[in-house]
Amino acid sequence: MKTPRRLPQQLSGRPFTVAEAAHAGVSKGRLRHRSLRPLGRGIRGQGTTAALTLGARVRPFVEVNEQCAASHATAAELHGLPTRKRGLGEDEVFHVIRPEGAAHLKRPHVVVHRAKLLPGETMLVGGIPVTSPARTWLDLAERITLDELVAVGDACVRIPYPELEGREEPHCTVGDLRDIVARHRGKRGIRKARLALALIRVGSDSPQETALRLALLRAGLPEPVLNARIVGKRGQHGPKPDIGYPEYGVGVEYEGEHHGTEPQIVRDIARSESYDDVGWAEVRISKRHMANEGKAAVAKVRTALFLRGWRPGQASTRASTPSSTAP
Structure with missing residues (x-):
């Protein structure tokens, strides 16, 4: 097989959607070349992605599907909130959320959650749709321990050090966490979230x-x-x-x-x-x-x-x- 044509610079070395590639002028034949890894329907990539930023790795998996946003542990990591260390082989597994009622989605490398998403519960982080810090905290209540959830909540409401972090405001307030708990009665993990809410304090740095x-x-x-x-x-x-x-x-x-x-x-x-x-x-x-x-x-x-x-x-x-x- 002949040497493949070099990809456009904006696609080189990172995963990308087939739609991105078409927009950049990449042919269908080039997309079928064995030098590119299929990462699921509509996504291709070159080599391993572990050295890339999380944003670069997760972006195509959010963009390829309408109404999706990065969520749970993936959103926490994008916000800089505490997360469990990734296990072996988990660098290419991402969490995304879709509104309840949206079509079921099953694709490799993605853990898909379908749940009620209210206005204001998603935002853009580096141009990628991501659940808000408060919503991310609430979603994590489904999957982590009470003490871990308190630590994430403490990180959400902590007053940052502007000279070190480039921001002056906390990710959210205790009131924001209280409000999101009130809006999602009956959600999985809500009891744990209420217990954590009573233990969260402003001022903990780690x-x-x-x-x-x-x-x-x-x-x-x-x-x-x-x-x-x-x-x-x-x-x-x-x-x-x-x-x-x-x-x-x-x-x-x-x-x-x-x-x-x-x-x-x-x-x-x-x-x-x-x-x-x-x-x-x-x-x-x-x-x-x-x-x-x-x-x-x-x-x-x-x-x-x-x-x-x-x-x-x-x-x-x-x-x-x-x-x-x-x-």
Whole structure:
């Protein structure tokens, strides 16, 4: 078989629809050449796609079918929300949603969901129709655990860092999540979504911080504040604990894997000195403390609180001590 003609640059190295190819002037014969992989009816691609962005990989699978939008785990990944790690061979499996009543769709590489879609529950992300963050969160209630759903909700309502993320507003608000739950009574996973809604908080910066907070609350420890700046008695600014107990002067820091790098070690030492300066106790938690439902983490935090005057069953006094933190 003779060497195939080179594809137009805009199609090279990525999956594309047959309609795109025709518009770009690619012949039917070229589309039948064995150098192109059929990825389902109406879609072709060259080689593997794992190195491409998710948007480039999923785009043709959404565009080839009318009324489709990326959804569930695929939408979460496109929004930058926490997702489970993809398993072996899952790089080319995508979730899409179609309105209920639309014709059944079955094609390779795609998990198709048919459900009620209301106005405002889809949006464009990089030009691709995707379920909104709030709708994505609600759809994930069908497929993930309660704690994972809380972590996704925390990520939805988290105030971003503009200098790092290029956005100033959260993906959505707690009110948005509450509204979408109210609009979809009887939907699969709705009970779990209601339970998660009661546990979602603004201020958690990672799924690990969410998991730690939930473990502490379930152990009966006080409700903390999240990532709020400490202000000392002399007005000096201290650190921003991942989890803070202002009424007891205890800050809890979750140490991710990056904390083993030399620059981060220097920053962590400076942070510990800052805790000393404002008279707070620092509790450092790592992944190993979170095994066995976080029992070791709970024990460390409980001990620190106990040494600072907290007792089980003691009512929080945080509302009477607002000067201990600053946003």
